[in-house]
Amino acid sequence: MKQGRKIYDPAFKKQAVQLSYERSNISELARELGIEVTMLYKWRKDYQEFGEKSFPGKGNLKQTPEQEKIHELEKRLRDAELERDILKKGNRHFFQERSMKYEFIKNHESLFPIEKMCSVLKVSYSSYYKWKARPLSNRERRKREIKKQITSIYFASKQRYGSPRITVELDSSGFKTSRITVAKYMKELGLRSKLSRKFRVTTDSKHNYLIAENILNRNFLVGSPSQAWVSDITYLQTKDGFLYLTAIIDLFDRKVIGWSLSTGMSTTETSLAAWKMAVKNRKADSKLIFHSDRGVQYASKKFTNTLAFYGVKRSMSRKGNCWDNAVAESFFKSLKTELIYGNKLITREQMELEIFEYIEIWYNKKRRHSTLNYQTIEEFNNQNKIYKNVA
Structure with missing residues (x-):
């Protein structure tokens, strides 16, 4: 029967090597120790290269002092990176009550070592397991x-x-x-709603077209649909350049009833395109007040004639007074805060899809509006049954 390979412990190897330095005949020493002479020469070579670290034992690596130092530094770096990752995810729990720290550890057991999380968050390992085992009130x-x-x-x-x-x-x-x-x-x-930035408006009011009076006069609360619509234009930056968003909002339920995205700022691409969508969604007649800023897109003959055709009353903000069109500007502020700020630049095509989802699915259907007593637009219109057929 074939015998298995004999295993020599580190102490035996070290003593054999040290004894070989005192003997002149290494082959004879090998025979006395019952080992191959080639094996003894290998042990001597290892000892010359790695010194006291020559025989680390099964499963361990031979390392020179320099390699051992590097290994130790790498280990410290891995520990530091692990602590950093734990702190990055759990920093909001660091100054919280103990139970919140335990909750964090429990939710991240599959991601980080439990002992390391306990150490970083400064809680007892045994206390955590006691907390985990107790029944919840x-x-x-x-x-x-x-x-x-x-x-x-x-x-x-x-x-x-x-x-x-x-x-x-x-x-x-x-x-x-x-x-x-x-x-x-x-x-x-550690949950915080997206923060807003200073709002910037894009308005070109340097033109020779006639300006309408501000007949809306900041009367932003109305009692029925199509009593007053407000509109504005803003820019959206993308990887491929700017897009311009024009929106028309019904003050009754704050729904965006018409909107357009364009790469240009002409009347046809902006105010007129948004108007065409709006009149498909809701009725426009002589009872309607249409309010905007003094931008050329709203003051142009093309747009003015369109409103005149429907018999709509025009209203414009006073010069340099953004509060006269506060509802439209508030919509753009919400859109940029909730959708754009803090995110990376995307392509025009991606932005078009994002704007569609935001307006048609989020803002018009799911978002809760403080002006509507934190109801969604659909809930508000369902509550006011007389207007249940409003688009």
Whole structure:
């Protein structure tokens, strides 16, 4: 029967090598030790190269002092990177109550080592497992469920909702809680709605066309559809250059009833294109006030004649007064805050798709509007049954 290969422990190898330095006949020493002379020469070579690290044992690597130092530095770097990743994901939990830290560890067990997370977040390893094993109280169970719902709503809204709108969404799902509690839980979860930037308006009012009076006079609350529409134009930056978005909003329910995206700023591409969509969606007649800024796209003869054909009353903001068209500007501010700011530049084609989704699916159907008492446009119109057939 064939015998298996004999394994020599590190101490034996080291002593054999040291003894070989004292003997003049290495072959004779090998025979005395019962090993091959070639094996003894190999051990001597290893010892000359790696010194005390020559015989690390099964499964370990031979390393020179320099290699060992590099290995140790690499290990420290990996530990530092792991701690960085844990802190990056869990930094909002660092100064939170202990249970929140435990919750973070539990939710990331598959991603990071538990002991490392406990160390970084400065909690006891054994205390974490005691917490994990104990049964939840009804209060803690409800808190967890509400936080889960908050997180779901927050990301479903693409991080656009703050505590007021999330509170309404929770209420509509059967979770009664206060806005203050929602704000507190959002802070604990590190959830924050997208922040706005200073709004910039693109208006060319240097023209010789006639300017209409401001007959709307900031009367932004109206009692019926097609009583007053407001419109404005803004620019959207893309990888391929600018796109220009024109929007027409009915003040009754704040719905964007007409809009257009264009690469140019002509009347045909902007105000007139948006108008054609608007009149397909809602009736326009002599009872309607159409309000805009003094831009050439709204003051041009082509657009003025179109409004005259429908018998619509024109209204324009006063010079340099953006508050006269606050609703339209507010819409653009919401769109840029919720859709564009903080995101990378995309192509025109991608932007067109994003704008379509934002207006037709998000803003007109799902978004909760503070002006409508945090109802969606559809909920608002359903509540006002007399207008249930409004598009």
